[in-house]
Amino acid sequence: MDAGAVAVLAGCAAFGGLLAVLAGAYGLRQARRVQRTGVRVEALVKRRPGSAPDEPAHPRPLLQFATEDDRVLEVVCPVAPSRRRPLNDGDHILVRYDTDDPRTVVVDNLERRGLERAFITAGALVMLLSLAMVAFAVATR
Template sequence: MVVLAVVTALGGLVAFLAGGYGLRRTRLMEESVQAADALVKPPQPGSDRPRMQFETADGKVVEIVSPVRRTRRRPLQGGSELRIAYDADDPREIVLLSRDRVRVDQAFMAAGAALVVLGVVLVVRAS
């Protein structure tokens, strides 16, 4: 029982840290990068990720594969535009400027914290 509790707490800690890393990365990207509107293009055959094309502040056109897949809830459709932030030193490094990403990272942190608490409670009860 104690081993299961420790594994639960460690799994929660990993989820908590992953969410924290995601939030930190998003904040850093939003603060230190350029913003642009990206045109969403249809995915290439055999891919589930659409392509995104945008123009950097210095006029260079960049086309990359989207960092997120199409979903049923919020499909990325060809022809639509999204607001992105990109690293001026490496324009292939982008973050979608939406609150969805932040919510996912916050959910990871909340679930991780809950699992850590559950693991500690199980260890205390097993002792």
């Protein structure tokens, strides 16, 4: 493969890595902001409409809560249930919502920070790999 083709491939890989880093950083920033400035309320976990009681629950249930101005909202839970936190129908959990956009919620103690950090790490590794590809192409030229 000639150096020009390697440079194009490395550029595309670096761009993808940069997008992954930015997506992870944005997700962490949003979660921290809502956790710091959001309003804490209790939400009711609800089964998705149309699912039968004997069916397994949808991976992301609905959360119903009332805002400070007494609007009742239903939003899709931003995190999937786990063994540690099953999120069964009828459970009550604590969430924080953004006052500017109440549909942006963070479930207390389930912020998905690991996923965001994985995006940042994977993106940085792809960017380093693309730099190594260019360095190798230039060195073997």
